Amino acid sequence: MNVLICAYIFSGLSRGSLVTSMSTVIITSYHKYSFIKFELTKPVISAVSVAVLTGSALGSCVAAPLINRFGRKRTLIVFSIVQIISEILCIIPVHWVYLFVFRIVAGVASNFIMSVVPMLCAEFIQPKLRGIVGSVLNASICCGIVLTNLVQYFICLQDQLYWIIIIIPVASSILTLIISFKLQETSQLVGKVENTTKIFQKQYTKCFIVAFGLGFMLSGTGINTVLQYSTIIFKNSFNSKKSSSIGALISSSINMISSFIAVPIIRKIHRKKIISSGFSVMLIAYILYIISQQNFILQDQSNTLVIIASCLISFACASSSSPMCYIVNSEVFPLAIKTKMMVIVMFINFSSLITITFIFPLISLTNNVFIYICFVIMMLIVLMIYLPETKGKTLQENSDKMTNVQLQKTVIDEQNDDSVSITIADTRQCVEIALQK
Structure with missing residues (x-):
């Protein structure tokens, strides 16, 4: 169990730091030192920002057959190596297309890692401990985001040091690789069962509905855009040249603290209650975002509302939808189709993330928020109706439900x-x- 927890910590650090390592500030510095000059436009920034998510979506398309064929442990080892190499290559200042390609490769590798580790957790950890261990993954992702934003804060005014941002993702990926050699492999019998089971059957209809809900549950909250584009959102919020970095650090720090607060909450409260409570707080935050963009609000008041709303989003997501997405995804589906359904959830998640992350700089904050509100309301209805309570249940009990x-x-x-x-x-x-x- 200790080995699995370490795998959760290191893989989470790697994921969180990788996704946020190319903020607008870092991309701008990369642009200044690139060997092949290019124009840094909004579509270019959007493309680079969604590259990891694009790779994650592509990885989801092929994850299930590869994981079943080569096994959990071997897959984790191979793609940890791929992630380390691609992360190092990303920092070489060539051209935005070069950066885009290797960020996609890193995203593919990261998706495999983030698919395998929760599977092993669900299969080898006792039902009463799954929620706690799953929340460790969420907390480590948040820690990775905070560490990356902390590094960015110190180097944001020194363009030549942009490459330092990659140290945390590379170091955590190396630690993930080391710990993966000590993990226990799932029985080959499980792979045989998964390979011979067809998911397109009437009895699995409810599984697909829940997969749809879980897939949009995390991406639809807008937390990724709040963290990814925090340097834009907070650009004018503080009277400092480092306003964007300060805002990003505050938002990600609250996200991290909230993830630790979530640990005892997840242990005592049922999954569906946590999800509904978190979504309610998010709706309040979205209303504050909309009010902050109205013409009758003064600039100082608008900045304050943006900060409060961003903090509420970070708190609600880190303590509800984010850990619940990983925990429920790993424990709700029948073992015979678990791998396939989990990667379907991840594909839906990353596909929607690509869309909302790409369009964020292209439309107003108010329009973005309206999209998130629609997602949250829709997913809340779907999950409350179709998602069974999985807290404390064995995999067989969840399968029967x-x-x-x-x-x-x-x-x-x-x-x-x-x-x-x-x-x-x-x-x-x-x-x-x-x-x-």
Whole structure:
């Protein structure tokens, strides 16, 4: 269990620092020292900003078959290496297209890592501890964001030091690689069951509806744009040349603190109550955003409202939708289709993130906020109706609630070529059956 927690911490640090390592300030510094000169336009900034998310979406398309074929542990090792190499190459100032391509590669690798680690958590950690351990992943992502913004604060006025921003992602990726060698591999029996199970069946309809809700639950809150474009949002909020960096640091720090506050909350309160409470706070924050952009509001009052709204968004997301997205995604789906459904959730998540992150600089803050409000209301309705309560439940209990049947799958004994009917309860049961044979 200690090894899994370390994997959560290092992979989370890597993810958080990677996504926020190319803010507008860093991209501007990269532009000044690029070997091949280019015009730094808003579409270019948007493209570079969504590159990691684009890679994550592409990775989701191929994650399930590769993870099932090569195993959780081997996949984690290979893509940790890929992420380290791509992160280092990203910092070489060539051209925005070069940066875009290698950020995509880093995003693909990061998606595989963030898919495998929650799977291992759900399969090897006791039901009562899954929520706590899952919240560790969210907290480590928030810590990665804070550390990146802290580095940015010190180098934002020194363009030649922009490359320092990549140290945290590279270091945490190296630690993820080291710890991955000590992780326990899931039984090959699980991979056989997943590979032979077809997900497009009537009994899995509810799984697809929940996957849709979970996929939009995190991206629809707008937290990624608040953190990714915090240097733009807070540009005029403080009377300082470092206003953008100060605002980004404040927002990400609240995000991190809230993630630690979420740990005891997740342990005591049911999942659906946490989700509904968090979404309610977000709606209040969105209203403050809209008010701050009205003409009758003075500039100082507008800046104050923007700061308050951003802090509320960071608090609500870090203590509700963000940890719930990872925790529920890893425990709600039947084991026979878990890998496939988890990557579907991630694909929906990253696809919507790409869209809202790309269009953020191109439209007004008010219009962006209206999009988030629609997402939040829609996802709240879907999840409250279709998502079962998973707190303290075994994987088999969650499976029964999602399918309303006792799932039984056939696994082929390669040695005797016999068919053996087994019930998919969890990984430990699969391992026991394999050992008995």
